[in-house]
Amino acid sequence: xxxxxxxxxxxxxxxxxxxxxxxxxxxxxxxxxxxxxxxxxxxxxxxxxxxxxxxxxxxxxxxxxxxxxxxxxxxxxxxxxxxxxxxxxxxxxxxxxxxxxxxxxxxxxxxxxxxxxxxxxxxxxxxxxxxxxxxxxxxxxxxxxxxxxxxxxxxxxxxxxxxxxxxxxxxxxxxxxxxxxxxxxxxxxxxxxxxxxxxxxxxxxxxxxxxxxxxxxxxxxxxxxxxxxxxxxxxxxxxxxxxxxxxxxxxxxxxxxxxxxxxxxxxxxxxxxxxxxxxxxxxxxxxxxxxxxxxxxxxxxxxxxxxxxxxxxxxxxxxxxxxxxxxxxxxxxxxxxxxxxxxxxxxxxxxxx
Amino acid sequence: xxxxxxxxxxxxxxxxxxxxxxxxxxxxxxxxxxxxxxxxxxxxxxxxxxxxxxxxxxxxxxxxxxxxxxxxxxxxxxxxxxxxxxxxxxxxxxxxxxxxxxxxxxxxxxxxxxxxxxxxxxxxxxxxxxxxxxxxxxxxxxxxxxxxxxxxxxxxxxxxxxxxxxxxxxxxxxxxxxxxxxxxxxxxxxxxxxxxxxxxxxxxxxxxxxxxxxxxxxxxxxxxxxxxxxxxxxxxxxxxxxxxxxxxxxxxxxxxxxxxxxxxxxxxxxxxxxxxxxxxxxxxxxxxxxxxxxxxxxxxxxxxxxxxxxxxxxxxxxxxxxxxxxxxxxxxxxxxxxxxxxxxxxxxxxxxxxxxxxxxxxxxxxxxxxxxxxxxxxxxxxxxxxxxxxxxxxxxxxx
Numbered sequence: 001x002x003x004x005x006x007x008x009x010x011x012x013x014x015x016x017x018x019x020x021x022x023x024x025x026x027x028x029x030x031x032x033x034x035x036x037x038x039x040x041x042x043x044x045x046x047x048x049x050x051x052x053x054x055x056x057x058x059x060x061x062x063x064x065x066x067x068x069x070x071x072x073x074x075x076x077x078x079x080x081x082x083x084x085x086x087x088x089x090x091x092x093x094x095x096x097x098x099x100x101x102x103x104x105x106x107x108x109x110x111x112x113x114x115x116x117x118x119x120x121x122x123x124x125x126x127x128x129x130x131x132x133x134x135x136x137x138x139x140x141x142x143x144x145x146x147x148x149x150x151x152x153x154x155x156x157x158x159x160x161x162x163x164x165x166x167x168x169x170x171x172x173x174x175x176x177x178x179x180x181x182x183x184x185x186x187x188x189x190x191x192x193x194x195x196x197x198x199x200x201x202x203x204x205x206x207x208x209x210x211x212x213x214x215x216x217x218x219x220x221x222x223x224x225x226x227x228x229x230x231x232x233x234x235x236x237x238x239x240x241x242x243x244x245x246x247x248x249x250x251x252x253x254x255x256x257x258x259x260x261x262x263x264x265x266x267x268x269x270x271x272x273x274x275x276x277x278x279x280x281x282x283x284x285x286x287x288x289x290x291x292x293x294x295x296x297x298x299x300x301x302x303x304x305x306x307x308x309x310x311x312x313x314x315x316x317x318x319x320x321x322x323x324x325x326x327x328x329x330x331x332x333x334x335x336x337x338x339x340x341x342x343x344x345x346x347x348x349x350x351x352x353x
Numbered sequence: 354x355x356x357x358x359x360x361x362x363x364x365x366x367x368x369x370x371x372x373x374x375x376x377x378x379x380x381x382x383x384x385x386x387x388x389x390x391x392x393x394x395x396x397x398x399x400x401x402x403x404x405x406x407x408x409x410x411x412x413x414x415x416x417x418x419x420x421x422x423x424x425x426x427x428x429x430x431x432x433x434x435x436x437x438x439x440x441x442x443x444x445x446x447x448x449x450x451x452x453x454x455x456x457x458x459x460x461x462x463x464x465x466x467x468x469x470x471x472x473x474x475x476x477x478x479x480x481x482x483x484x485x486x487x488x489x490x491x492x493x494x495x496x497x498x499x500x501x502x503x504x505x506x507x508x509x510x511x512x513x514x515x516x517x518x519x520x521x522x523x524x525x526x527x528x529x530x531x532x533x534x535x536x537x538x539x540x541x542x543x544x545x546x547x548x549x550x551x552x553x554x555x556x557x558x559x560x561x562x563x564x565x566x567x568x569x570x571x572x573x574x575x576x577x578x579x580x581x582x583x584x585x586x587x588x589x590x591x592x593x594x595x596x597x598x599x600x601x602x603x604x605x606x607x608x609x610x611x612x613x614x615x616x617x618x619x620x621x622x623x624x625x626x627x628x629x630x631x632x633x634x635x636x637x638x639x640x641x642x643x644x645x646x647x648x649x650x651x652x653x654x655x656x657x658x659x660x661x662x663x664x665x666x667x668x669x670x671x672x673x674x675x676x677x678x679x680x681x682x683x684x685x686x687x688x689x690x691x692x693x694x695x696x697x698x699x700x701x702x703x704x705x706x707x708x709x710x711x712x713x714x715x716x717x718x719x720x721x722x723x724x725x726x727x728x729x730x731x732x733x734x735x736x737x738x739x740x741x742x743x744x745x746x747x748x749x750x751x752x
Contacts, residue, residue, distance in 0.1 A: 125612065232498075
């Protein structure tokens with residue numbers, strides 16, 4: 001059953017929040033670490049409420065509240081979040097004080113807020129919402145599992161669900177992930193991400209929320225037809241087989257895809273699979289990327305879904321994507337294919353309503 | 354969508370035993386798992402008791418097949434998940450779509466906190482291999498790979514209700530025909546992070562915990578892992594044995610009261626229990642035994658008790674908190690207690706709530722204080738409540 005995207009809100013390293021026109025200009029950076037452009041939280045959440053919230057909680061709560069408002073809902077039917085790292089800042093704060101003060105009594109605030117379900121809990125608390133509340137911490141498939149859970153709930157009779165994906169980068173996590181070789185060695189422009197032919201990518205972060213509904217309305221941006229994840233494919237053939245069976249289950253083929261959004265991140269080796277698919281299964285489809293806009297992080301596919309839903313809704317691919325021309329026909333079907341470090345792979349098929 | 358889901362296998366490791374028979378023997382013999390901390394390197398050693406798994410990392414490595422440098426959480430998870438998988442006896446059924454849905458609240462924090470000691474003064478220091486398991490999902494995927502499970506691998510973290518939600522998610526993946534069989538539950542090793550976290554909240558008892566006692570002073574932390582193997586009706590009918598029970602009801606309900614405290618009237622616990630009853634089509638008097646969340650904190654036990662009074666008065670089922678044996682194993686607790694609930698139905702047994710001396714005055718019910726056998730335990734309700742108001746209840750039913 002299709003899920004209807006009633007609203008979609010994103011806070012990202014681009015100007016994506018509030019009334020910003022959809023990606024009509026690009027925020028360019030010369031760094032290997034993209035940070036979110038954050039709104040005024042006094043306005044987006046409320047001065048009193050934000051006092052104890054860490055950055056990821058604020059970004060997420062602000063997007064969730066705006067998302068519900070856009071959908072015209074005071075309470076969602078369910079709150080489901082996906083986050084690989086959870087509340088890193090609070091985790092780091094508590095760990096630091098524990099190590100520095102040698103396990104002497106310290107403030108519990110950071111500990112309490114370090115749990116991965118803090119964001120879903122804070123949203124429930126603000127809304128006084130007792131509905132189903134779940135948090136996935138499935139690495140690069142965290143957001144996808146949140147959407148799968150939400151779509152199952154819609155099938156079980158829920159009329160709407162609030163689903164979000166979020167991850168933050170902190171100084172500590174950036175230092176550790178840099179040492180593990182995830183990022184490029186020297187600063188570069190995010191606009192040149194695919195020009196270096198080198199190892200590594202750029203760090204990113206973001207929070208994006210969606211209201212999904214079980215029935216169509218006048219205001220839907222797009223519909224989510226299906227979501228699928230697969231884990232560490234042995235080779236290209238296994239990836240292709242999985243994508244083909246996913247398309248077959250939706251009674252379509254590669255040539256029915258009007259736009260492919262790939263998770264290319266500038267890492268030479270990791271990008272090979274996308275390039276292979278663009279030259280084979282999806283030869284006919286124009287393809288665009290998104291990690292040059294938001295950077296790489298495990299729940300970046302939430303940003304891609306926000307982008308794809310808006311492209312379908314506007315029936316227009318903004319100029320910054322650099323396509324020679326927009327597709328001649330209506331943009332009906334958009335496929336998002338992403339993998340995070342070749343561990344979790346995911347497919348999200350969205351369509352016009 | 355309302356197809357039945359069956360429990361075909363179970364596995365557990367906790368402070369009272371390294372497998373199902375050892376846990377069962379300790380439960381029957383009223384042998385609690387708490388003691389002085391032996392394995393975790395912490396300044397609280399000798400001061401705060403905990404229910405550690407009674408094996409060093411070297412011993413866990415032998416049992417799990419992982420190198421001893423692996424996160425303790427991976428090894429605990431592997432041991433219990435493997436026991437559950439082998440116990441189900443379904444690996445020879447061809448073309449099964451199998452999944453592993455595992456919960457954890459701390460991931461590889463046992464390694465992260467060691468890493469941080471070197472890393473904090475100098476960000477170029479600290480062994481990177483100690484950060485490999487920091488992310489919760491890496492605990493799950495390490496075990497899934499060793500078990501050869503690839504169709505679906507996911508991780509859930511909703512504080513102390515985590516593994517109840519993993520069991521619910523696993524069951525729903527079967528009902529939606531995404532999977533045929535799933536190992537679902539959770540794991541958490543004892544860490545300095547959680548021990549100090551709960552200690553700064555001043556809810557750790559310096560003595561052995563006394564859940565549902567008027568004079569309770571807090572929880573003891575434990576560690577371990579517990580999993581059930583859930584299967585579809587089709588798989589159940591292909592089994593050489595009868596499944597242990599069915600998962601007949603579940604509900605996830607949010608207290609929406611406070612980030613850490615439970616509401617005084619137990620709105621969240623009430624909603625979760627009532628929702629699970631509705632789904633299973635049962636009435637409160639149908640429940641034969643409640644495996645309580647029963648952490649031993651003032652707040653939890655009074656909130657949970659208030660909800661039980663609202664829902665069950667005047668027909669109270671037998672009830673007990675097995676955290677009086679295992680301590681609070683956080684993200685593993687609902688998985689471990691799902692195994693205990695399944696055993697209660699299989700063997701017709703009810704566990705004692707250890708160290709209960711003075712029942713809570715305001716409640717007209719008293720948890721069980723002795724181990725008892727019964728001709729039949731038909732329906733067991735298992736409660737799990739966590740930070741963030743996350744309340745989940747599961748109901749297991751005899752076939």
